Amino acid sequence: MTEKKNTNIILFSGDYDKTMAAFIIANGAAAYDHEVTIFATFWGLNAFRKDEQVPVKKDFLEKMFGKMMPQGADKMGLSKMNFAGMGSKMIKHVMKKHNAVPLPDLIDMAKEQDVKLVACTMTMDLLGLQKEELIDGLEYAGVAAYLADAEDGNVNLFI
Numbered sequence: 001m002t003e004k005k006n007t008n009i010i011l012f013s014g015d016y017d018k019t020m021a022a023f024i025i026a027n028g029a030a031a032y033d034h035e036v037t038i039f040a041t042f043w044g045l046n047a048f049r050k051d052e053q054v055p056v057k058k059d060f061l062e063k064m065f066g067k068m069m070p071q072g073a074d075k076m077g078l079s080k081m082n083f084a085g086m087g088s089k090m091i092k093h094v095m096k097k098h099n100a101v102p103l104p105d106l107i108d109m110a111k112e113q114d115v116k117l118v119a120c121t122m123t124m125d126l127l128g129l130q131k132e133e134l135i136d137g138l139e140y141a142g143v144a145a146y147l148a149d150a151e152d153g154n155v156n157l158f159i
Helices: 016-031 042-048 060-068 086-097 103-112 121-127 143-151
Strands: 006-011 035-040 116-120 139-141 155-158
Touching: 006 016, 006 042, 006 143, 016 035, 016 042, 016 086, 016 103, 016 155, 035 042, 035 143, 042 116, 042 121, 103 116, 116 121, 116 143, 121 139, 139 143
Parallel strands: 006 035, 006 155, 035 116, 116 139
Antiparallel strands: none
């Protein structure tokens, strides 16, 4: 009996294209029977934000962070050629034309394949994000939990 391979991805980027790459790799690894973890920290947490506004109590700075960050995976900008959001609209149009899977669907696919999606609790505290503002199906942990997963990892990526 062979041991399962482990793929661990730190998702630090809040860019649509980089986040999409992380989820394409995660879904591919899961399809090849890897145990996959995506540990989202800092701007990568935007991929886990719900699309709709959630009423939660926040202080002034937490409210400001919430307003400055994209509200969900589909509202993230591109890393290059974003052009005030026009680049994102253009790439989504091209993706649709070529039947490419959009980021929100890649996230759903990852959940269906039991990819472990982990939100960094330290970053949540720093940015004033609360569990109620994030999508369902997440785990919550700090860097020690990521390091425990990464220690057994065959593949460790920082995106």
